[in-house]
Amino acid sequence: xxxxxxxxxxxxxxxxxxxxxxxxxxxxxxxxxxxxxxxxxxxxxxxxxxxxxxxxxxxxxxxxxxxxxxxxxxxxxxxxxxxxxxxxxxxxxxxxxxxxxxxxxxxxxxxxxxxxxxxxxxxxxxxxxxxxxxxxxxxxxxxxxxxxxxxxxxxxxxxxxxxxxxxxxxxxxxxxxxxxxxxxxxxxxxxxxxxxxxxxxxxxxxxxxxxxxxxxxxxxxxxxxxxxxxxxxxxxxxxxxxxxxxxxxxxxxxxxxxxxxxxxxxxxxxxxxxxxxxxxxxxxxxxxxxxxxxxxxxxxxxxxxxxxxxxxxxxxxxxxxxxxxxxxxxxxxxxxxxxxxxxxxxxxxxxxxxxxxxxxxxxxxxxxxxxxxxxxxxxxxxxxxxxxxxxxxxx
Amino acid sequence: xxxxxxxxxxxxxxxxxxxxxxxxxxxxxxxxxxxxxxxxxxxxxxxxxxxxxxxxxxxxxxxxxxxxxxxxxxxxxxxxxxxxxxxxxxxxxxxxxxxxxxxxxxxxxxxxxxxxxxxxxxxxxxxxxxxxxxxxxxxxxxxxxxxxxxxxxxxxxxxxxxxxxxxxxxxxxxxxxxxxxxxxxxxxxxxxxxxxxxxxxxxxxxxxxxxxxxxxxxxxxxxxxxxxxxxxxxxxxxxxxxxxxxxxxxxxxxxxxxxxxxxxxxxxxxxxxxxxxxxxxxxxxxxxxxxxxxxxxxxxxxxxxxxxxxxxxxxxxxxxxxxxxxxxxxxxxxxxxxxxxxxxxxxxxxxxxxxxxxxxxxxxxxxxxxxxxxxxxxxxxxxxxxxxxxxxxxxxxxxxxxxxxxxxxxxxxxxxxxxxxxxxxxxxxxxxxxxxxxxxxxxxxxxxxxxxxxxxxxxxxxxxxxxxxxxxxxxxxxxxxxxxxxxxxxxxxxxxxxxxxxxxxxxxxxxxxxxxxxxxxxxxxxxxxxxxxxxxxxxxxxxxxxxxxxxxxxxxxxxxxxxxxxxxxxxxxxxxxxxxxxxxxxxxxxxxxxxxxxxx
Numbered sequence: 001x002x003x004x005x006x007x008x009x010x011x012x013x014x015x016x017x018x019x020x021x022x023x024x025x026x027x028x029x030x031x032x033x034x035x036x037x038x039x040x041x042x043x044x045x046x047x048x049x050x051x052x053x054x055x056x057x058x059x060x061x062x063x064x065x066x067x068x069x070x071x072x073x074x075x076x077x078x079x080x081x082x083x084x085x086x087x088x089x090x091x092x093x094x095x096x097x098x099x100x101x102x103x104x105x106x107x108x109x110x111x112x113x114x115x116x117x118x119x120x121x122x123x124x125x126x127x128x129x130x131x132x133x134x135x136x137x138x139x140x141x142x143x144x145x146x147x148x149x150x151x152x153x154x155x156x157x158x159x160x161x162x163x164x165x166x167x168x169x170x171x172x173x174x175x176x177x178x179x180x181x182x183x184x185x186x187x188x189x190x191x192x193x194x195x196x197x198x199x200x201x202x203x204x205x206x207x208x209x210x211x212x213x214x215x216x217x218x219x220x221x222x223x224x225x226x227x228x229x230x231x232x233x234x235x236x237x238x239x240x241x242x243x244x245x246x247x248x249x250x251x252x253x254x255x256x257x258x259x260x261x262x263x264x265x266x267x268x269x270x271x272x273x274x275x276x277x278x279x280x281x282x283x284x285x286x287x288x289x290x291x292x293x294x295x296x297x298x299x300x301x302x303x304x305x306x307x308x309x310x311x312x313x314x315x316x317x318x319x320x321x322x323x324x325x326x327x328x329x330x331x332x333x334x335x336x337x338x339x340x341x342x343x344x345x346x347x348x349x350x351x352x353x354x355x356x357x358x359x360x361x362x363x364x365x366x367x368x369x370x371x372x373x374x375x376x377x378x379x380x381x382x383x384x385x386x387x388x389x390x391x392x393x394x395x
Numbered sequence: 396x397x398x399x400x401x402x403x404x405x406x407x408x409x410x411x412x413x414x415x416x417x418x419x420x421x422x423x424x425x426x427x428x429x430x431x432x433x434x435x436x437x438x439x440x441x442x443x444x445x446x447x448x449x450x451x452x453x454x455x456x457x458x459x460x461x462x463x464x465x466x467x468x469x470x471x472x473x474x475x476x477x478x479x480x481x482x483x484x485x486x487x488x489x490x491x492x493x494x495x496x497x498x499x500x501x502x503x504x505x506x507x508x509x510x511x512x513x514x515x516x517x518x519x520x521x522x523x524x525x526x527x528x529x530x531x532x533x534x535x536x537x538x539x540x541x542x543x544x545x546x547x548x549x550x551x552x553x554x555x556x557x558x559x560x561x562x563x564x565x566x567x568x569x570x571x572x573x574x575x576x577x578x579x580x581x582x583x584x585x586x587x588x589x590x591x592x593x594x595x596x597x598x599x600x601x602x603x604x605x606x607x608x609x610x611x612x613x614x615x616x617x618x619x620x621x622x623x624x625x626x627x628x629x630x631x632x633x634x635x636x637x638x639x640x641x642x643x644x645x646x647x648x649x650x651x652x653x654x655x656x657x658x659x660x661x662x663x664x665x666x667x668x669x670x671x672x673x674x675x676x677x678x679x680x681x682x683x684x685x686x687x688x689x690x691x692x693x694x695x696x697x698x699x700x701x702x703x704x705x706x707x708x709x710x711x712x713x714x715x716x717x718x719x720x721x722x723x724x725x726x727x728x729x730x731x732x733x734x735x736x737x738x739x740x741x742x743x744x745x746x747x748x749x750x751x752x753x754x755x756x757x758x759x760x761x762x763x764x765x766x767x768x769x770x771x772x773x774x775x776x777x778x779x780x781x782x783x784x785x786x787x788x789x790x791x792x793x794x795x796x797x798x799x800x801x802x803x804x805x806x807x808x809x810x811x812x813x814x815x816x817x818x819x820x821x822x823x824x825x826x827x828x829x830x831x832x833x834x835x836x837x838x839x840x841x842x843x844x845x846x847x848x849x850x851x852x853x854x855x856x857x858x859x860x861x862x863x864x865x866x867x868x869x870x871x872x873x874x875x876x877x878x879x880x881x882x883x884x885x886x887x888x889x890x891x892x893x894x895x896x897x898x899x900x901x902x903x904x905x906x907x908x909x910x911x912x913x914x915x916x917x918x919x920x921x922x923x924x925x926x927x928x929x930x931x932x933x934x935x936x937x938x939x940x941x942x943x944x945x946x947x948x949x950x951x952x953x954x955x956x957x958x959x960x961x962x963x964x965x966x967x968x969x970x971x972x973x974x975x976x977x978x979x980x981x982x983x984x985x986x987x988x989x990x991x992x993x994x995x
Contacts, residue, residue: 275956284956313959316962316963317955320958320962358920374944374945375920377945378918378942381962382919384965384966387962387963389966
């Protein structure tokens with residue numbers, strides 16, 4: 001009989017995320033593992049990141065490397081260079097297909113851009129968030145709209161690689177008009193990629209503790225996604241394609257690193273709080289930078305928690321992230337990884353024909369077409385309610 | 396004790412008119428209990444009774460009182476004041492020859508006073524009016540005397556002015572009991588006939604029967620027979636209430652006491668039954684009572700399905716000392732397995748619920764109450780309908796009848812308009828209006844019980860700024876344009892939400908139910924249509940629009956587990972959901988519609 005299985009990811013481990021836990025100041029909405037900037041710690045953290053990687057005994061190819069945070073742009077050129085050397089030392093070839101660096105507009109200078117390019121960074125992810133100064137202040141971002149504009153101009157002029165502008169949606173008081181004006185302004189710089197994620201109230205963020213005492217999150221009254229209308233008006237004319245619910249790119253400029261996540265591939269996460277998925281396990285590192293340092297420096301594992309993902313869980317995940325993409329999931333790949341049972345399991349959980357739910361099964365793919373993709377959480381919630389706990393034999 | 400020196404009496408009073416205080420005062424004055432032993436309101440045994448200041452079960456106390464050098468045995472049989480416990484009142488009255496009619500000097504005659512006076516007169520009791528609480532500044536004894544004359548047709552000048560609290564008039568009441576209330580009749584030489592006028596359950600001793608010796612005498616160790624079922628028992632212990640159980644060797648004609656006969660459950664004892672000696676073959680049973688009939692039903696369900704057995708145990712225990720309470724298993728599409736419970740009335744229902752919570756610790760959900768309908772089918776057979784789901788297809792119904800009550804409301808006359816309006820909205824028919832005293836009226840209606848069981852008293856209280864009191868008495872069953880209103884979700888019927896209503900009330904009621912449902916049911920991927928239907932006709936409709944956008948969650952830095960766990964939480968949520976077709980209805984929605992309270 002058909003049973004759900006997990007025959008493993010589509011390819012070998014080839015993506016690594018490196019968490020740089022430093023920030024000049026803490027954004028109110030951030031719940032990441034960060035600590036105030038402390039240059040004395042930079043050296044220690046860089047060394048620890050390298051030795052954490054060594055513990056994993058990786059030898060292969062890094063197709064994508066992603067430096068996130070935190071504020072990786074805060075690391076000096078020397079530290080960054082050292083870190084990247086260490087990461088690439090274990091890999092062959094040493095040059096990844098994509099090396100992303102997250103940067104704050106306040107850290108963008110011509111010199112920085114030049115040195116990052118020289119180190120092999122191929123992609124910048126710039127935290128523009130919005131051009132509304134009041135919002136930037138209330139979110140305690142370090143930069144102003146003017147800083148963002150200058151950074152974008154510098155990038156347009158001096159950055160040789162590709163880049164993404166990150167927008168923040170759903171902040172308090174954001175109107176449709178403000179979002180439209182952010183998009184208009186951003187489009188002037190012809191970004192090859194835009195990420196637009198809604199602000200989420202995370203436990204552990206300053207915003208959370210501030211709002212929980214005063215009023216509820218206002219996402220109902222603000223924009224939590226870029227509507228189809230806004231997309232057509234402001235982004236489509238610039239050749240941007242909505243290749244994932246929250247991500248837009250010119251052809252060839254998609255985030256390969258994120259695509260690896262969305263395919264439920266293996267990835268390694270280094271640094272405090274980073275998540276990894278490898279060999280059927282998923283784990284998260286210790287979130288506290290000092291605790292993480294102490295573990296790594298004494299040769300212990302930095303894992304805080306780990307779990308083995310069962311085949312039904314893995315399939316649910318694959319659907320949850322894969323259906324957010326425009327191309328959806330490949331039926332052949334679903335069948336390869338989970339066996340023929342994936343479809344009956346999905347159909348049982350749906351309790352209705354898939355197309356009634358807003359899912360489309362073509363000859364080769366499973367997708368949530370058009371407007372249905374904008375309510376994908378509701379569709380998945382519906383499916384998740386009936387999802388099997390363990391491996392099941394479909395009737 | 397010589398028969399001519401026995402006086403058996405009860406006290407009739409409205410709630411809070413001071414009955415228990417007076418009873419306690421009697422116990423002290425007669426030295427039945429010492430000052431130090433006197434807990435406040437000794438006769439109210441249950442915590443619940445003491446807290447609410449009401450008497451639920453009939454109680455008894457035997458006191459010795461000396462008048463003109465002669466010792467008399469005064470047996471007080473305390474009765475519940477509320478209409479729900481009519482059956483208890485009637486039984487207790489059967490064991491008495493007289494009653495004190497206790498009226499609060501400032502509150503005056505209330506609806507229940509009127510009702511219970513009628514019962515006492517039917518039982519042929521000698522009545523002694525007592526106006527209590529005359530020590531209060533707000534006392535208006537002259538007006539209350541007038542009310543007693545007008546409303547109860549009893550000579551007001553016979554009333555004793557008293558204060559149970561201060562002791563004023565208490566001796567006079569005792570003297571009047573001795574002088575006026577007749578000694579028990581009954582043939583002391585005839586074979587034993589004892590009336591079971593109440594029974595209670597005790598964890599250690601089993602059933603304790605409260606008995607009145609009508610003829611003959613009962614001795615400890617006698618072999619006795621309960622005549623209704625013919626069961627035989629040994630009188631292991633007999634005794635009197637002083638007020639605690641005090642064993643005696645013998646109970647003579649006219650005496651009141653208790654009998655313990657190793658009976659394990661209340662079901663084995665029928666209140667109203669006659670006890671005779673096992674050897675006597677030719678004894679004629681005493682006229683019994685009409686059995687108590689449940690008038691109000693509601694569903695009681697455990698919050699946790701696994702608590703079903705615990706709930707059954709708890710209900711069984713409650714039934715041990717409340718034989719008027721009944722229950723049977725019921726399964727509801729919405730609430731799972733539980734019990735359909737029958738009560739004498741609303742107060743009875745409330746009391747049972749409270750005891751259930753207090754004594755069992757099981758978390759329960761209770762549905763809104765409904766009455767027992769009577770169905771006449773096409774073949775001319777009648778059937779009792781306890782729940783809307785028992786109703787057959789409309790084509791099989793010749794007539795649907797509902798219980799009708801005579802409702803008396805007593806209130807200051809300025810509120811007559813408000814009382815009329817409220818009652819007529821509830822399909823009430825005006826019967827009479829009488830002035831029972833200066834500015835105080837009694838308004839009588841005939842009204843369907845279904846209309847007053849839910850929130851009527853609350854509405855009445857607020858319409859009369861708390862002044863009105865009400866009482867009702869079942870008159871019979873009458874047919875009306877009653878229909879079953881069904882609730883449909885995307886065309887599928889939700890059985891648990893069906894109700895029986897007058898056809899003119901369906902539209903507003905249906906609308907109200909759908910509004911509540913609309914609030915409680917989340918948006919789905921498709922449109923959800925909510926409809927209220929009577930037969931094939933839709934009387935109300937609400938739509939829930941489908942989800943159009945919902946893309947707020949993302950995954951941070953590869954934390955896909957977190958996203959999956961959020962989704963997995965949906966599964967736990969679903970367990971509390973009831974599926975109707977492919978629409979999820981949360982249990983909360985049922986509770987909101989059924990007008991229920993969740994007890995925790």
